[in-house]
Amino acid sequence: MEQVKLPLVDESGYYEIRLESIGGLGANLCGKMLGELGLRYLGLNSASFSSYGSEKTGTPVKAYIRYCDAAKEIRVHAPVVSPHILAIFHGALLGKGEVLRGCTEQTKIILNTDLSPEEAAEKYGISCGELLCLSAQAIAMESKSRINVVMLGAVGKAMGFVQLEQLESICRDTLGRKYPDALPGNLEGIRRGYEELGEAFRTNADNTDRNTMKKKESSDMQKLGYETAPPGGIIPWAGNSVLADVSPSRQGYIPVFRPEKCINCAMCDSTCPDMVFQFQKGTYKGKEMMVNKGLDYYHCKGCLRCVAICPTQALVPALEKDYPDKPYFMPNQDLIRMPDGYEKTGANGYVTSESFLTEKRINGGEM
Ligand code: SF4
Numbered sequence: 359m360e361q362v363k364l365p366l367v368d369e370s371g372y373y374e375i376r377l378e379s380i381g382g383l384g385a386n387l388c389g390k391m392l393g394e395l396g397l398r399y400l401g402l403n404s405a406s407f408s409s410y411g412s413e414k415t416g417t418p419v420k421a422y423i424r425y426c427d428a429a430k431e432i433r434v435h436a437p438v439v440s441p442h443i444l445a446i447f448h449g450a451l452l453g454k455g456e457v458l459r460g461c462t463e464q465t466k467i468i469l470n471t472d473l474s475p476e477e478a479a480e481k482y483g484i485s486c487g488e489l490l491c492l493s494a495q496a497i498a499m500e501s502k503s504r505i506n507v508v509m510l511g512a513v514g515k516a517m518g519f520v521q522l523e524q525l526e527s528i529c530r531d532t533l534g535r536k537y538p539d540a541l542p543g544n545l546e547g548i549r550r551g552y553e554e555l556g557e558a559f560r561t562n563a564d565n566t567d568r569n570t571m572k573k574k575e576s577s578d579m580q581k582l583g584y585e586t587a588p589p590g591g592i593i594p595w596a597g598n599s600v601l602a603d604v605s606p607s608r609q610g611y612i613p614v615f616r617p618e619k620c621i622n623c624a625m626c627d628s629t630c631p632d633m634v635f636q637f638q639k640g641t642y643k644g645k646e647m648m649v650n651k652g653l654d655y656y657h658c659k660g661c662l663r664c665v666a667i668c669p670t671q672a673l674v675p676a677l678e679k680d681y682p683d684k685p686y687f688m689p690n691q692d693l694i695r696m697p698d699g700y701e702k703t704g705a706n707g708y709v710t711s712e713s714f715l716t717e718k719r720i721n722g723g724e725m
């Protein structure tokens with residue numbers, strides 16, 4: 359196979375990609391497909407891996423891909439610090455400072471958003487590299503695919519040395535074998551991601567070159583050592599859902615609370631994996647006890663296990679789009695929040711979700 363020519367590489371000879379996502383949007387699989395693409399269809403040597411927390415849905419996910427000349431061995435297995443391509447699967451992630459970490463004037467940033475690049479750069483304070491936007495969520499909804507394949511098409515296009523047919527081939531090899539029924543939708547998602555990626559917008563580049571950035575990053579990292587690590591060895595960012603807003607990982611459904619039906623049995627609290635329910639001291643049937651005051655939707659990933667367990671239908675499933683201002687939204691009172699820790703975000707993927715609820719259950723509910 360003829361090897362493609364990489365348009366630029368870093369001082370170690372690598373072309374590097376980083377995907378920033380939230381568990382459930384498929385970045386891990388997208389990264390794997392990009393890794394295989396390099397090896398099987400571009401004639402390059404490649405490596406890919408992901409990092410995520412203990413739970414796969416709702417927590418921050420990063421995927422890293424490295425390409426290099428076929429004759430060269432990949433000896434680096436560390437996260438990509440300063441990517442040539444940075445793909446951000448959801449705008450809400452940009453509230454967390456480190457998502458743009460390591461970007462330079464050479465970085466192409468692909469952002470899933472309905473905004474224009476100018477608007478997005480202003481809204482999210484992006485001031486490095488070239489920004490390319492596309493409505494990956496809307497395309498996924500229309501093509502009945504997932505965000506990850508749309509972003510795969512967009513990343514392939516932004517790289518500039520990948521043909522659409524090569525992306526389609528890797529999709530057939532992987533998703534086509536596993537989910538043949540979903541293949542037409544996935545192929546359309548890739549094609550539209552490839553074709554509908556917007557023009558590059560040059561942000562106010564800070565002219566930081568990669569070597570300077572890498573040196574700065576590695577000196578920053580070295581600051582975290584035996585004497586300077588956060589108390590208790592807490593990892594403050596990666597995979598930590600306590601301060602994370604996982605709203606974008608919901609796929610269109612939320613539990614809606616009806617307190618008049620609640621018997622305060624706390625089954626929901628025991629079942630919920632994400633500390634959503636807020637119990638406080640109160641009175642129920644004349645007795646002092648902990649009572650359910652509502653839900654912290656920042657932590658709710660929409661799995662609806664609480665709905666299934668609630669014995670009195672005090673929790674019922676609903677389409678998120680019907681509840682822009684969620685009733686009984688009670689942010690966790692015990693958490694100290696960072697100023698940029700939470701944003702008003704919410705899933706807009708209600709059409710794509712085929713994950714948990716059937717129409718019958720929605721219609722059969724009491725809402
Ligand atoms: S499971 Fe239902 S009834 Fe029990 S505390 Fe939760 S919402 Fe209330």
Ligand code: SF4
Nearest residue numbers: 630658659661662664
């Ligand atoms: S849907 Fe229910 S169980 Fe699932 S995360 Fe949200 S509150 Fe918790």
